[in-house]
Amino acid sequence: MFDYHVVVLGGGLAYTGVELLRRAGLKVAIVERESGHLGGVCLHEGCIPTKLYLFEVRKLFDLNNSPLIECKPKLNLRALKEKKDKLTKRLRDDIERLLKGVDFIYGYGELVEPNVVQVEGKRISGKYIIINTGKSYPQKPNGDDLLQLQELPQKLILVGDDPIALEFATLFALLGTPVELCFDFKVLGFVNPSIRERLLKVLKGLGISLLDLRDFKGGDAYFLYRRKPNSQCINVELSLDEKGHILVDKNYETSVKDHYAVGDVNGLSETAQAARLQALSVARRITQGKGFYLSPHKVPYVLYTQPLSYAKVGFTKIELEEKGIEHSERSLPLRPFAVGSMYHTEEGMLFLYFDKKGFFLGGEVFCRDAQEVLSGLVLSLHGELTLEFMSRAPLPHPTLSELPFLRL
Incomplete structure (x- = not known):
């Protein structure tokens, strides 16, 4: 009856769920507008290339600000772009190898009716449709x-x-x-x-x-400006919000049965980690009958400014106050700690928030490599740990990862 068990519209991070579908023996097709864009914004314009640039520049900052190094290097931007292009191509090729057996259909795809995607005039059908079209900048140059x-x-x-x-x-x-x-x-x-x-x-x-x-x-x-959802290729009456995001329930299912929307296009959490897990949840629902829901406030958020970055998970101080949630706060300036000087993050600080019973509600970190410091807090939130339990965690010393757990 259908050409495929599952048709994925958009070649972004939903491929993580496609791998599970493929292993389960389902026939799957991925429709991607450009042959050189498999992996989506994250791989080509977002997470991977921007962080490659930022981390390389941070190395330059460290060398130029070290009193122990006399020669002050410069960065070759042309060479960095070449490194970025080679990296994205290698990772894109790795995705194709990982998904051997999946059909890749390149061209502009549109959902023209329930269960039917049209690509450059060719119609293909799927019992399940996963919309993974992401977002795009509204204005150039960007x-x-x-x-x-x-x-x-x-x-x-x-x-x-x-x-x-x-x-x-x-x-x-x-x-x-x-x-x-x-x-x-x-x-x-x-x-x-x-x-x-x-x-x-x-x-x-x-x-x-x-x-x-x-x-x-x-x-x-x-x-x-913030990217806008690519929902213009949806010619089926799916429920959208005022910004064009596709509305979904806690199974990431849209208003049309067996049609799912994952990643940035549903507007729940504009992060790669959320897109990956949403796709995995949908794949489990299709293959095993039950997925899982990832609460948006439990998705870590990182602002990769350099040389210090900001990261948070759970509720922030402002969000707790706006929601009227009673809480206690633990704050920690990093200047007094040796690790703060060792990692050149003396200006850093972090804040942790707990409810009346001591359960962890959220944390905010501002320091060098804040994303690495945050990982322990992500596990603490998802594990529903208490202040007492967190204070007894024997983390390696001296490391940035131990910072949130000091002096609790």
Whole structure:
């Protein structure tokens, strides 16, 4: 009756669920608009290339700020772009090898009726449809174009409300480019005020000129407004929110039976880790009859600014206050700790929040490699650990990962 058991519209991180479907013996097709874009935004314009750039620039920062190194190196942007291109190609090829036996159909795909996807005039059907079309920047030039630069600009103007603009600002500032950031700072309203103040201080310390988004007067700029959901290819009456996200239930099923939406296009949590787990949940539901639901507030969020970054999981201080949730707070400045000096993160700080019974509600971290520090807190939240249990965890010393568990 159907051409495939499952048709996946969009070649992003849903491939993690496709691997489970393939192992279960189901016939699966992935429809992707461009043959060179398998792996989606995360692999080609998002998580992987941007963090490669940021981590390489952080190495440069460390070398140039070390009193022990006399020679001060420079970064070859052209060579870095070549490294990025080789890495994304290798990872894309790895995905194709991982999914051997899955049909890849390249071309613009549209859901034209329930269970039917049309690709360049050809119709294919699936018992189950997984929509994984992601999001795109609404305006050019944007962050995708920044990753194509082979020479440093004389000056860089960044405009928008996407937090990744802060990452690009620190990246190019550390490379020596004068940066003007016209940003909607209200999007940082969920961040602990003490951390927000320290973050802005770090940005100014890098020489970044901070302006309100409304103060942008025009000129050559890169526009980093929040990406918009790619739901225009859906010609079936699925329920959408006012921004165009596809509404789903706790099984990630849309308003049409056996049609699922995972990743950025459903708007629940715009992170790669959420997209991966949502796809895995849907695959388990299809193959085993039951998936799982990932509460958005339990998905870790990281802002990879350099040299210090921000990460959070669970509720932040602001969110707890807005929800009226009674809580206690543990704060920790990193300057007094040897590990703070060893890792050049003396300006760092972290905050942990607990309910009346001592159960962990959430944490915010601002320090070097905050994403690594956060991992223990993610497990603490999902494991529903208490303050007492966390205080007895014997973590390796001296490490950044132990920081949240000191002096509880």
